[in-house]
Amino acid sequence: MSTFASLPAQLPPPYSTAIPSPGLARVKKLLSRLAQALAMLWVTVTLLFLAQMILPGDRATIYLNVYEGQSVARTPEELAPINQEFGFDRPWWQQYASYLGGLLQGDMGIALQSRRSVTEMIGEQIGATTELALLAIVLAWVFSVSWVLATAGRRRWLARLGPALESLFAGMPYYWLGLILLLVFAVELDWVPVVSGSGLSGLWLPALTLALPLSGFLGQAMRTEYERALRQPHVLSSRARGTAELRVRIVHALRPALIPGITLSGWALGTLVSGAVIVENVFSRPGLGALLVSAVELKEFELISGVILIVSLVYVLLTFATDWLYGVVDRRCARP
Incomplete structure (x- = not known):
């Protein structure tokens, strides 16, 4: 008789075969x-x-x-x-x-010198810095994605030009870049006001000063992954089927390359306040940067602590937003 005939009909499993619910795993990850x-x-x-x-x-x-x-x-x-x-x-x-x-x-307490609420003082300035940071990150994404699409995987001289300019922009200091842009566009060309103030017309040049170095970092982060995606089998097969090159580069190859950029954006938005300290003073623009400089000069320790706390809170919120965007861009990242 066969040896297998003597085995019991159902063997007790040595380990539990229960599969945890994906929804429960995501909730645990969120709570963590x-x-x-x-x-x-x-x-x-x-x-x-x-x-x-x-x-x-x-x-x-x-x-x-x-x-x-x-x-x-x-x-x-x-x-x-x-x-x-x-x-x-x-x-x-x-x-x-x-x-x-x-x-x-x-x-957040009372600023000792002005005898005003720290929360109130930050609330008056945070809107201007938020506008500046959001416009800067949007411009940086537009510049970096456009430049990567135009140069990555192209002819040899163009493929070398792409990372060279990204390194150049990434190394530009805010103070020097802001002064150059101010001299060219405000003094020489008279396209924008010299003193930015809080108006929309004075917002573009400070945002451009923050966006250009950040676009260099974003381009460097996305380029390697994008060039790797262009060599993937599904991209090659799409080209073989006669799909338009622009559609192949945007639809099939761009999504995986966005993940490093999203990671860097979460860090960048949390650190843009340090750049805003310089930019807002160069362009005489109100915001948290100007408020922080004033607080340091007056030794308003409660106000300095309040600004640092707001930056920390923004960084934490952006970390959650970055995790969510991972799943939107690439569903594989949403798996527990």
């Missing part, structure tokens, strides 16, 4: 990302609080000296009203709990 984001925000908030606590000297003394424009010793009678008003005389854990409670309610 959320926990990481909240932990990063908590660490940022804690470090900002500690930075204020470990400043050399008494905080009330610093406030009075900066406010009155002189550096002198202060008596306890002079410091008592300031300590009581801002809570500097309370234990550190009470100040920390009050700081966290205020942030949860949208209160």
Whole structure:
């Protein structure tokens, strides 16, 4: 008799064969990302609080000296009203709990010199910086994608020209580029105002100053993946079927190349504020950059902390948006 006839009809599996639900796996992944984001925000908030606590000297003394424009010793009678008003005389854990409670309610504290709400001051300037950053990232994507499509996988001299110009733009400092564009388009050609202000006509040149270096980085990130995609079998077979070259390059080869660009865009938007600090001052444009420079000059530590916290929050939100865009561009990235 055959050996297999003596085996039981159904063998007990040594391991569970249950397959987890894809939806449940995505929810777990989302919760994990959320926990990481909240932990990063908590660490940022804690470090900002500690930075204020470990400043050399008494905080009330610093406030009075900066406010009155002189550096002198202060008596306890002079410091008592300031300590009581801002809570500097309370234990550190009470100040920390009050700081966290205020942030949860949208209160970032009071700027000591101007006696104004930090949330209110940031709210007045964040719109201008948001407009600048969004227009800059859109222009950077238009420039980089157009340049990669025009030069990648082309003739040898054109294929070499593409990465050369991308490296050139990526290495341009904001301050130098802003001054050159200002001299050419505002002074010589008189196409845009010298002082940008908050109007739409003065938005294009600062956005172009931020967009050109970023387009160089985006082009470098996408070019290698795009050239690899052009050599894939499905692209070659599409060409063999007689599909138009432009359709092959955009529809079949471009999507995989967008993934590195999306990753870099999430990082770029989170760091555009550092570029805006320079650009907004070069073009005399309002925004978080100009506000941050003013806060540093006046030693407004609460206002500096508020700007840093907003940048951290934007970075966390962009991380979630980047994960979502992965699945939109390439469904393979959406799999748990």
